[in-house]
Amino acid sequence: MRWGLIGASTIAEQFMIGAIRATGGTVAGVVSTTEARAADFARAQGIPAHGTALSLLLEDPTIGAVYISSTNEKHHAQALAAIRAGKHVLCEKPLAMTVAEASEMVRAADAAGLTFATNHHLRCSGSHRAIRDLIARGRIGRVLSLRLFHAVHLPATLQGWRIKDASAGGGVIPDITVHDADVARFLLGEDPLTVVAQMSASGMGQGVEDSAMSVWTMPSGAMVQSHESFTHPFAGSGLEVHGTEGSIFAKGVMTQRPVGEIELVTGQGREAVPYPQHDLYAQGLTDFLAATEGRGQPAATGWDGVAALAVALAVRTAAQTGTRQTVDIPRAA
Template sequence: MTVRWGLIGASTIAKQFMIDAIRAQSDGEIAAVMSSNPERATAYARENSIPLAVSTLDGLLEGGIDAVYISTTNELHLEQALAAIKAGKHVLCEKPLALTSADARQMIAAANAAGVVLGTNHHLRSAGAHRAMRDAIVAGRIGKPIAARVFHSVYLPENLQGWRITRPEAGGGVVLDITVHDADTLRFVLGDDPVEISCFTQSAGMAGAGLEDGAMCVWRFKTGVIAQSHEGFTTKFADTGFEVHGSEGSLIARNVMTQRPVGSVLLRTAAGEEDIQFDREDLYTRSLRQFHAAIRGEGQPSATGEDGVWSLSAAEAALQSSKSGQAVAIDPKLGSAN
């Protein structure tokens, strides 16, 4: 059975990554795109060979589609996802799922009641590098994990700045844009859940309207692992990376916090250094393949709605910590803090 997709949002990320990933599936096609701007919808459809362009959500949901990909601004995710779920459509939604974890849990409840698949587009857990790191940890190659560090401070391109640095009401700021990804990637690679976070944020000259464009976080996980993460929009010359240090070795990955299947992973132990090989499959293609399998009843999306609640709860706790100056507990069932 062909899965007919509707794009909610004529976005850059869909154009750069998601359209090709859907079309890479033997059972996937893009049937329609929606933008609230009719001219943009029409131009986007023409540029990307999409048969139908609409300017209303109802028009998209009535267009004979089976699933939607939501990549609009963050404050629109909840209403659009709930409407799609009510119409019986499967939903793959960009992170964060919503502006609050309570709203995200509402999305999960609606999807469960409707019997449709809900996934969060946390693409980094589909990277071959991160999967290789997770496998090495599970295999005991670094012994007991002790600590981790994530370097995910980059320079936000001018064409992506917009609402991310000017509109608090749309869910702008680096924490809801990047810290959520680091929360999910740490959970995935470590196979562990964060329980507490301390966070400092800054406005280093790019963001306005009281939004943050940099964050430094310290995390504590259930097993006792501690982690550090640095997120930013303003560092033009920084590399990205991910390190996990254990009792018997370290995994040192470089240039892996990216949408591209690139980078390197080094295992360092008493025996010396070893380059860990990993597949270079497109992250979004892998994610879409798993989402299509979930639609067929074969497993779950690579990142579920519950995973999206975890990452959003961590981001909420980070923002609260930055305001209070105190460590904040992370609990996806109760919200950000206890």
């Protein structure tokens, strides 16, 4: 697959370009907001074509797919343009600024017969897949609760628009809560029904929230507690799943790298849980490429991205209004 990059982003530089090349792909070109940014990025990454116009990528018939990692408010128009040009799309989360926009993107790809995926990398990790398998095999019995703790310290290199530009989709809720929504859906296999939440600017956010806590009700009766922040340098991240027959404690697994520890605790004692330590992004691309060839689905489909966005935006509305919010998730037609 020959790829076009829409957005000269840190995540593309640190993770996606290497994963594309590791899975046999080629990065054919990159577009960014400014010519200088595009040129510097292309030179540093060994990418042959660069510019500011989407046509550079979309009019190239040899490019089969695009990876979109621009700021959030640009995703909708860029994805629709790529779909009209017949390109498969892998888009960063959150898919769009609204659920309606995200749904439009995915429906357009479905109608065109193109693969559309959301880059929810955590469900590609060996650790999260191992945890889901433990739950599915009944190792902890009926799930009673899931606790997600994803409060980190946002590196200076990523702060920019994420902490000060609401119009670009800044704030911890679209940046991290949306990930945790996907994790909960992936592990438990169900969608939240309602959410209650609080949020604050606790030292980094400038016009956007930088910390949030929420509690979600699930159809099974399980409760989900979720905590996200940009301002916690020493908190550590992870998750706990508690059931009628045992608990799973996973530390350091809410990350872009294949690290962390999983422990299963049951009446028989404590057990370290091994898991495959593959590259998360290479796994996501492997699943994506198989889907473009008609072999299964991407790790996170476009509809998974729509659902995670719906949960995250319900959390934000609940925090803004101080009221319980029903989560309304559109479905494929």
